[in-house]
Amino acid sequence: xxxxxxxxxxxxxxxxxxxxxxxxxxxxxxxxxxxxxxxxxxxxxxxxxxxxxxxxxxxxxxxxxxxxxxxxxxxxxxxxxxxxxxxxxxxxxxxxxxxxxxxxxxxxxxxxxxxxxxxxxxxxxxxxxxxxxxxxxxxxxxxxxxxxxxxxxxxxxxxxxxxxxxxxxxxxxxxxxxxxxxxxxxxxxxxxxxxxxxxxxxxxxxxxxxxxxxxxxxxxxxxxxxxxxxxxxxxxxxxxxxxxxxxxxxxxxxxxxxxxxxxxxxxxxxxxxxxxxxxxxxxxxxxxxxxxxxxxxxxxxxxxxxxxxxxxxxxxxxxxxxxxxxxxxxxxxxxxxxxxxxxxxxxxxxxxxxxxxxxxxxxxxxxxxxxxxxxxxxxxxxxxxxxxxxxxxx
Amino acid sequence: xxxxxxxxxxxxxxxxxxxxxxxxxxxxxxxxxxxxxxxxxxxxxxxxxxxxxxxxxxxxxxxxxxxxxxxxxxxxxxxxxxxxxxxxxxxxxxxxxxxxxxxxxxxxxxxxxxxxxxxxxxxxxxxxxxxxxxxxxxxxxxxxxxxxxxxxxxxxxxxxxxxxxxxxxxxxxxxxxxxxxxxxxxxxxxxxxx
Numbered sequence: 001x002x003x004x005x006x007x008x009x010x011x012x013x014x015x016x017x018x019x020x021x022x023x024x025x026x027x028x029x030x031x032x033x034x035x036x037x038x039x040x041x042x043x044x045x046x047x048x049x050x051x052x053x054x055x056x057x058x059x060x061x062x063x064x065x066x067x068x069x070x071x072x073x074x075x076x077x078x079x080x081x082x083x084x085x086x087x088x089x090x091x092x093x094x095x096x097x098x099x100x101x102x103x104x105x106x107x108x109x110x111x112x113x114x115x116x117x118x119x120x121x122x123x124x125x126x127x128x129x130x131x132x133x134x135x136x137x138x139x140x141x142x143x144x145x146x147x148x149x150x151x152x153x154x155x156x157x158x159x160x161x162x163x164x165x166x167x168x169x170x171x172x173x174x175x176x177x178x179x180x181x182x183x184x185x186x187x188x189x190x191x192x193x194x195x196x197x198x199x200x201x202x203x204x205x206x207x208x209x210x211x212x213x214x215x216x217x218x219x220x221x222x223x224x225x226x227x228x229x230x231x232x233x234x235x236x237x238x239x240x241x242x243x244x245x246x247x248x249x250x251x252x253x254x255x256x257x258x259x260x261x262x263x264x265x266x267x268x269x270x271x272x273x274x275x276x277x278x279x280x281x282x283x284x285x286x287x288x289x290x291x292x293x294x295x296x297x298x299x300x301x302x303x304x305x306x307x308x309x310x311x312x313x314x315x316x317x318x319x320x321x322x323x324x325x326x327x328x329x330x331x332x333x334x335x336x337x338x339x340x341x342x343x344x345x346x347x348x349x350x351x352x353x354x355x356x357x358x359x360x361x362x363x364x365x366x367x368x369x370x371x372x373x374x375x376x377x378x379x380x381x382x383x384x385x386x387x388x389x390x391x392x393x394x
Numbered sequence: 395x396x397x398x399x400x401x402x403x404x405x406x407x408x409x410x411x412x413x414x415x416x417x418x419x420x421x422x423x424x425x426x427x428x429x430x431x432x433x434x435x436x437x438x439x440x441x442x443x444x445x446x447x448x449x450x451x452x453x454x455x456x457x458x459x460x461x462x463x464x465x466x467x468x469x470x471x472x473x474x475x476x477x478x479x480x481x482x483x484x485x486x487x488x489x490x491x492x493x494x495x496x497x498x499x500x501x502x503x504x505x506x507x508x509x510x511x512x513x514x515x516x517x518x519x520x521x522x523x524x525x526x527x528x529x530x531x532x533x534x535x536x537x538x539x540x541x542x543x544x545x546x547x548x549x550x551x552x553x554x555x556x557x558x559x560x561x562x563x564x565x566x567x568x569x570x571x572x573x574x575x576x577x578x579x580x581x582x583x584x585x586x587x588x
Contacts, residue, residue, distance in 0.1 A: 359484040
């Protein structure tokens with residue numbers, strides 16, 4: 001049975017651990033930014049904030065990791081997510097070319113199905129239910145989808161970093177968890193809760209930290225001989241959000257994979273949920289200019305930072321690769337993205353709820369309904385025989 | 395030529411020894427689980443007020459029964475967890491999910507005997523019981539063993555009941571709640587001699 005109190009505890013533990021981690025890292029970053037005008041460590045802080053919160057929430061939820069991993073969800077917890085985190089931390093600490101980083105990221109997504117399928121009927125089926133060609137096709141399709149979603153979301157984050165993409169991912173992860181639960185796999189669905197919470201706290205915290213650093217830098221920039229270019233600060237935020245989104249995508253991909261191949265999450269629902277965050281790209285479609293706003297007043301979603309950069313006229317916003325200036329206010333872009341993502345999510349959850357009501361709800365509610373049934377049929381209740389006389393009296 | 399002959403003879407000798415070792419124990423009968431006349435069923439508490447009954451429809455097994463030296467007898471049973479049947483399709487699907495049997499990850503429930511000793515009216519069979527990826531040693535008290543020959547086919551049958559705690563086999567404790575930790579398993583097995 002679902003345990004809302006336990007889920008609330010998990011959310012609380014996640015938020016608390018993330019907040020503590022963020023507070024400690026924030027102080028260190030402020031010192032570093034004041035002395036050196038460097039923002040780069042934000043990416044690492046974002047990742048550590050996410051993993052600290054997620055670990056605390058997961059431990060609260062499941063009582064700690066199971067080693068050696070017993071099933072696919074255990075492997076997701078102990079191998080897949082930690083690997084994604086490690087990858088992003090290495091990416092944050094090193095100066096590897098982006099091509100190399102992307103190749104490693106793609107490699108991770110490519111091995112996730114193998115890790116999650118380990119020891120299951122999909123690899124060891126003796127009755128030809130899952131022949132090699134079928135397994136290979138499923139493997140290739142999943143990998144293609146996972147890599148595609150990660151790359152496209154990463155590209156979107158680079159165009160316009162901000163809160164909307166992580167928020168869309170949080171909504172998608174929560175919807176995936178709810179859908180998996182409604183399909184009958186409670187523990188699998190619940191695993192989404194700490195991940196989504198940690199992602200949200202890390203994204204918000206990164207944004208706030210970045211703003212604080214920017215203000216601190218703005219105060220001191222006259223004193224720094226070689227000031228930090230605003231576009232570099234913007235790129236740093238982009239990288240931090242990108243790292244969070246990467247872990248979120250790997251987590252979402254793994255959860256949906258488990259929900260579909262080990263639970264009863266339908267392929268259509270799983271694919272829709274995986275692709276839903278890509279609806280954020282809808283905001284990038286060209287639209288007529290926003291009423292009352294001139295073209296040169298454009299503020300992209302990460303408005304404050306770019307605005308600051310634009311005000312200073314010291315840097316070129318176009319330094320951020322692929323960024324396309326928008327003529328809509330930041331909040332409109334963010335809201336539009338979230339609405340676009342919410343539509344497929346709402347449809348999937350609605351359908352899952354309908355199926356739950358039809359198939360699984362009767363298993364839960366039958367006991368509660370029994371007294372009403374007895375009243376409706378004239379039966380006096382369990383363990384008692386109704387005599388013909390009683391029925392006549394009624 | 396002489397060298398070839400000696401090699402040939404040695405090969406034959408080894409083959410004979412290996413062949414002898416691989417043969418079933420003399421005096422033992424090998425039986426195959428008869429799916430038509432056997433059943434593996436279970437019942438578990440629901441909300442601690444009633445019992446849910448179910449069965450596994452796909453079971454295979456074999457046993458070697460040595461009446462003269464019972465310790466040489468062996469028993470083996472393989473249950474396809476996917477074949478769980480509680481007379482409710484939705485519940486069966488739910489039971490196949492990772493919160494319960496996790497049949498995609500752990501497709502079979504198996505028993506393999508390690509030690510057999512005769513008791514009054516049957517055998518006490520100690521062996522490894524593997525369910526949900528966890529193996530524990532248990533002892534089955536097999537009652538019966540009566541033989542019957544019909545149209546040249548020899549049959550023998552055993553029955554046993556055992557109680558297991560699902561928490562001993564790695565089931566999610568939070569999913570145990572409404573259904574109860576303990577499950578009673580009933581095995582009525584009829585074997586057909588090969």
